[in-house]
Amino acid sequence: MGELRINHDKCVVCKQCITACAFNALSVEDGHISVNSACRLCGSCVKKCPLHAIEIVEDRHVIDRDQYHDIMVIAEIDGSTIAPVSYELIGEALKLAAIRQDKVSVAVLGYQLDDMVKSLKGYGLDHIYVFDDPSLSIFRCDVFANVLYDFLSKRKDNVVLIPATLNGRSLAPSIAARFKTGLTADCTKLEMRENGDLVQIRPAFGGNIMAMILNSHARPQMATVREKVMDRAIYKNDDSGTIEKIMVEPSLLQSSVLVETVHDLPKASNxxxxxxxxxxxxxxxxxxxxxxxxxxxxxxxxxxxxxxxxxxxxxxxxxxxxxxxxxxxxxxxxxxxxxxxxxxxxxxxxxxxxxxxxxxxxxxxxxxxxxxxxxxxxxxxxxxxxxxxxxx
Ligand SMILES: Cc1cc2nc3c(=O)[nH]c(=O)nc-3n(C[C@H](O)[C@H](O)[C@H](O)COP(=O)(O)OP(=O)(O)OC[C@H]3O[C@@H](n4cnc5c(N)ncnc54)[C@H](O)[C@@H]3O)c2cc1C
Ligand code: SF4
Ligand code: SF4
CATH class of the missing domain: 3.40.50.1220 (TPP-binding domain)
Structure with a gap:
């Protein structure tokens, strides 16, 4: 992203930029050209201004790609088991990781997870990070995002993969926004480049093109993937996957959502x-x-x-x-x-x-x-x- 800057020393308030703007984002306030939140940074006013008094200033901080390695999969829980989509993301992450010899780990949030997380062992994972707390027994987006952002911001993961489930679709953007990084939803294909850039491929513009999306200027690179799109990880029957319990700061577990009762709905067949x-x-x-x-x-x-x-x-x-x-x-x-x-x-x-x-x-x-x-x-x-x- 960037911002529109007006150089008031150069501007003569000729108003040509106002006419050029299709979004009514410019007006004269107190004798100066002023921009409001409707601005889409389309650049029409920049081209129109005869005095070069407007510019779009890119807000890009340069990241050092070499500092970022490894892939983190955020697992989803379905009742008392790890949801199948989690194994599919692990399978895909392991394939991507092989390109640069990255490690793949998984983070699991919930309550009374001891037995559940054991089932993630033996798939070639590096670490299985477990956040086990009564406050995480039901999904509340703000709490899960607090916990994961706190955890991920202490690491330098190159890629974070999240299931494109109902929960994952609200969790992923909440985390991405905090990192000010990009997020590609519902990827149908992922490719890893040698330089660490993740090519995120998905249908776009109503499915008329397959877009290849890169997020070269921010890390981690985040993507969601639907169930049944990637191949499930193969069980290797080895000792891989060190289980590590992570203590959660109580302040991170405070939610703005008060859950009074939870009703389990019968699962509609599909x-x-x-x-x-x-x-x-x-x-x-x-x-x-x-x-x-x-x-x-x-x-x-x-x-x-x-x-x-x-x-x-x-x-x-x-x-x-x-x-x-x-x-x-x-x-x-x-x-x-x-x-x-x-x-x-x-x-x-x-x-x-x-x-x-x-x-x-x-x-x-x-x-x-x-x-x-x-x-x-x-x-x-x-x-x-x-x-x-x-x-x-
Ligand atoms: C954002 C977006 C999301 C979409 N999501 C979906 C989605 O999730 N699922 C989906 O299906 N579509 C989706 N669509 C719509 C999609 O673009 C197509 O319009 C739709 O898939 C066409 O359905 P169809 O093949 O049944 O019908 P048609 O495109 O009308 O095709 C009918 C076919 O039947 C053949 N045919 C006709 N008569 C006979 C016959 N007697 N015997 C044998 N063949 C015959 C014709 O040759 C033709 O190829 C989406 C579109 C958009 C823009
Ligand atoms: S076109 Fe340029 S000089 Fe004219 S009002 Fe806009 S910013 Fe000022
Ligand atoms: S960049 Fe585009 S949207 Fe923003 S003020 Fe200029 S013309 Fe309007």
């Missing part, structure tokens, strides 16, 4: 954990939906939907696959009448076997399908029934 999936896309005539449900039953598969099907009220949002839905990593996934927009494929392209049926030979889904068939879905279902019996 498509995330399905291993065999048939996806109904917009190309499937509604009259064929019952046959596809019949097929799913025969193949012991779960039905997933593209977003238009959810918007039409045909499928539940919990079963929508894609960027604004759930991510799946199925053993096999069969897409029917699905075009293969990147916003959809970003949520399923890590599946082991991708099968697609579409009547358009140029449909993008064929670019990622392991096996594709150019066919009309209804005719294909007819053929199935002829060979294997009714699907109704």
């Amino acid at each position: 498509i995330s954990s399905a291993t065999r999936i048939i996806v109904i896309g917009r190309g499937v005539p509604v009259s064929d939906h019952p046959r596809i449900h019949g097929l799913a039953k025969k193949l012991d598969a779960t039905i997933g939907y593209t977003r238009p099907m959810v918007e039409k009220g045909i499928g539940s949002v919990l079963y929508q696959i894609g960027l604004s839905g759930r991510t799946v990593k199925a053993d096999w996934i069969l897409t029917l009448g699905v075009s293969g927009a990147i916003q959809f494929t970003a949520g399923m392209d890590q599946s082991s076997l991708i099968l697609a049926i579409n009547n358009d030979p140029n449909a993008s889904i064929f670019n990622i399908a392991h096996h594709g068939m150019v066919a009309d879905v209804s005719q294909w279902l007819d053929e199935w029934e002829k060979r294997y019996g009714s699907l109704q």
Whole structure:
């Protein structure tokens, strides 16, 4: 970030900058040009000023990259276990760390964690840092951010990875803001450069491009990653992962949130954990939906939907696959009448076997399908029934 500075000695209050500003961020106050909080630092006024009386001053402190090493994963707890997404982040962190021989550690916050954290041993971690306190028994963003910021600011981690869960999505920006560092949410791919820069890749501009985001001017580099996007760490069955309990300053545990009661809601089932999936896309005539449900039953598969099907009220949002839905990593996934927009494929392209049926030979889904068939879905279902019996 930076700030807009006006050199009042040079300025003759000609007001050309005010006209140039599309955000109404400039005005005359007490005979001087004044800038307000609407300024987007777009630079139009800088270009317009004939006297070079306005400039954007970059607020970049130079960091010494060489001082920053290692990767910290913030684990998530799900009831009385470490959430699976934590192991996926550890797996990814270990791959990234191999590029520069960095160490990977994990931080776990909660209460009565002794048994839980033992399950993190044997995955190739350096340290398992444990913050165990009754005040951490439920997630309160301000307390978790206090504790983690205090801990991380005493270290020089190059990268901090946080699960893109409901909790992680509020925790990550709270910590990043305190560090004044960047944060890339929902990364679909991460790459490590030799100089320590983390290339954070994710769909951007409505999924029309894959953006490669760098945060070269601040540390730690922070990213969140959704469940099922990265490969789970492989259990090595060794003694790796030194468990270290960290004492927490009582002042850090003070929260502005008073939790009076906690109700455990039954977990709504969703498509995330399905291993065999048939996806109904917009190309499937509604009259064929019952046959596809019949097929799913025969193949012991779960039905997933593209977003238009959810918007039409045909499928539940919990079963929508894609960027604004759930991510799946199925053993096999069969897409029917699905075009293969990147916003959809970003949520399923890590599946082991991708099968697609579409009547358009140029449909993008064929670019990622392991096996594709150019066919009309209804005719294909007819053929199935002829060979294997009714699907109704
Ligand atoms: C910010 C953002 C987030 C988004 N998030 C998601 C998301 O999470 N999930 C998601 O799915 N989408 C998402 N979208 C929408 C996405 O861009 C696509 O519009 C959507 O995936 C298209 O769904 P579809 O493939 O079912 O429909 P269409 O794109 O309409 O494709 C239908 C396909 O069916 C084929 N077809 C038609 N008739 C037949 C037939 N008889 N037999 C065989 N094939 C046939 C057509 O050739 C076509 O390829 C998002 C968009 C934005 C901007
Ligand atoms: S354009 Fe330049 S000289 Fe004119 S009012 Fe703006 S800052 Fe002052
Ligand atoms: S930098 Fe852009 S937004 Fe800010 S005052 Fe100048 S023209 Fe307006």
